[in-house]
Amino acid sequence: MLHSAKPCEIQTGGFCFENTRRNAVLESSLSESGYKAPGARKTGTTIAGIVFKDGVILGADTRATDDMVVADKNCMKIHFIAPNIYCCGAGVAADADVTTQIMSSNVELHMLNTGRPALVTMVTRQLKQMLFRYQGQIGASLIVGGVDVTGPQLYSVYPHGSYDKLPFLTMGSGAAAAVSVFEDRFKPNMELEEAKQLVREAITAGIFCDLGSGSNVDLCIITEAGVEMLRGYDKPAMKGKREGQYRYKPGTTAVLTKTVTPFPLVVVDESVQIMDTE
Amino acid sequence: MSRGSSAGFDRHITIFSPEGRLYQVEYAFKAINQGGLTSVAIRGKDCVVAVTQKKVPDKLLDAMTVTHLYKITENIGCVMTGMTADSRSQVQRARYEAANWMYKYGYEIPVDMLCKRMADISQVYTQNAEMRPLGCCMIFVGLDEELGPQLYKCDPAGYYCGFKATAAGVKQTEATSYLEKKVKKKLDWTYEQTIETAISCLATVLSIDFKPSELEVGIITTKGSGFKILSENEIDVHLVALSERE
Numbered sequence: 001m002l003h004s005a006k007p008c009e010i011q012t013g014g015f016c017f018e019n020t021r022r023n024a025v026l027e028s029s030l031s032e033s034g035y036k037a038p039g040a041r042k043t044g045t046t047i048a049g050i051v052f053k054d055g056v057i058l059g060a061d062t063r064a065t066d067d068m069v070v071a072d073k074n075c076m077k078i079h080f081i082a083p084n085i086y087c088c089g090a091g092v093a094a095d096a097d098v099t100t101q102i103m104s105s106n107v108e109l110h111m112l113n114t115g116r117p118a119l120v121t122m123v124t125r126q127l128k129q130m131l132f133r134y135q136g137q138i139g140a141s142l143i144v145g146g147v148d149v150t151g152p153q154l155y156s157v158y159p160h161g162s163y164d165k166l167p168f169l170t171m172g173s174g175a176a177a178a179v180s181v182f183e184d185r186f187k188p189n190m191e192l193e194e195a196k197q198l199v200r201e202a203i204t205a206g207i208f209c210d211l212g213s214g215s216n217v218d219l220c221i222i223t224e225a226g227v228e229m230l231r232g233y234d235k236p237a238m239k240g241k242r243e244g245q246y247r248y249k250p251g252t253t254a255v256l257t258k259t260v261t262p263f264p265l266v267v268v269d270e271s272v273q274i275m276d277t278e
Numbered sequence: 279m280s281r282g283s284s285a286g287f288d289r290h291i292t293i294f295s296p297e298g299r300l301y302q303v304e305y306a307f308k309a310i311n312q313g314g315l316t317s318v319a320i321r322g323k324d325c326v327v328a329v330t331q332k333k334v335p336d337k338l339l340d341a342m343t344v345t346h347l348y349k350i351t352e353n354i355g356c357v358m359t360g361m362t363a364d365s366r367s368q369v370q371r372a373r374y375e376a377a378n379w380m381y382k383y384g385y386e387i388p389v390d391m392l393c394k395r396m397a398d399i400s401q402v403y404t405q406n407a408e409m410r411p412l413g414c415c416m417i418f419v420g421l422d423e424e425l426g427p428q429l430y431k432c433d434p435a436g437y438y439c440g441f442k443a444t445a446a447g448v449k450q451t452e453a454t455s456y457l458e459k460k461v462k463k464k465l466d467w468t469y470e471q472t473i474e475t476a477i478s479c480l481a482t483v484l485s486i487d488f489k490p491s492e493l494e495v496g497i498i499t500t501k502g503s504g505f506k507i508l509s510e511n512e513i514d515v516h517l518v519a520l521s522e523r524e
Contacts, residue, residue: 119384
């Protein structure tokens, strides 16, 4: 995008869908024999962000799912974009990862060109233009948060390219659970500790109430002074310690009688089969 | 080292001469003087002012349509010196670049980035044999949100730089030395002082007693609402103040 030498050329892009017909035929023949075509791994996530008095807090859970199986118990969903801008990604894991990497690379080039620190609006603009160009085929739902010269800002970008600018946002499969916590307890200009607890509770709601989210809570606090990454800030779903022993000690049950009956076995037939070990 | 021999085309297209010069670029600088005008721009403490001559050679011309001051965005204007057709093309391109930046990145282009972009485009013309450099000099005046008033100039060679005060056109050298003397004494001009210095620079260097209809003044201040081109009445006010001072 930034690399074209001719600035007037229209962006051609998007995926090439020439093979969709062939793929549809292949899938139908697969399902006839009872097999299923492989799907992309989704993160099945709860991500959230709020704007508080001094900046922005981003939160995410750490479970990545492959349909109904947990693929990664502790994956990182808060991605670096610029020293003052971070991004949470939900949806297809690879899409979220690569999209945020592309943004990070573009932002770095832009900062070197202009000699100024990055703006959150610039990241959101490029993100939504790219996602719109791919017409939702890139399944990445992102929450972009950062503090720049215009102040703390929070944007959510949907896979088809629409975006919202709000004081609190949630995305992912656990969004409904998390946003209910925000709707109940969010206040503008909260203090740091209060805000951290609120985000933690929102993500925890997603972890417990949504099957696609689980494991730990990651937080990322962005202020004018800098960024604090709290990986594994809270681990609400840790396996509990067993309180007692369920094994019986030897001698718990008294032995009353003991009878030993030997079985005499006679060799009837003996045959040797040589194994092919080559 | 023996001098290499050129095929004789180094004066015709933008390739190097044996001495390492680009003759076409040098000719482009000469072409700026073809217009016969001089422009001056000064950066003050909270404002930037650009002044240029307004010559209407033909009585039949509609003076309202003759201008060398152009608005590029709300907060960036420019004064063009040189060949009028080339100037209009560059202004159009600058407007496109500024709008494209706003579309792609979601915020207004800073003055230095716009000037850098125009300079990069001009540099391409000094490398491509098929295109000639444009015979005009762009002076950008603008307001940066973080850095305040800005003054930048870019030329046909693709060089650009920020300035405290600058001039372009026929009497460029005389105007520049006049400005150097003034800037040495004082750097933080107020709005009125900036305009009066710019006008008096042109008047002194060209030895013309200006009437309001012979000048074009474009200003941008931190208080005001973007790049503004002054009307004849407003210019008259400053001319009167200047003559009273003298």
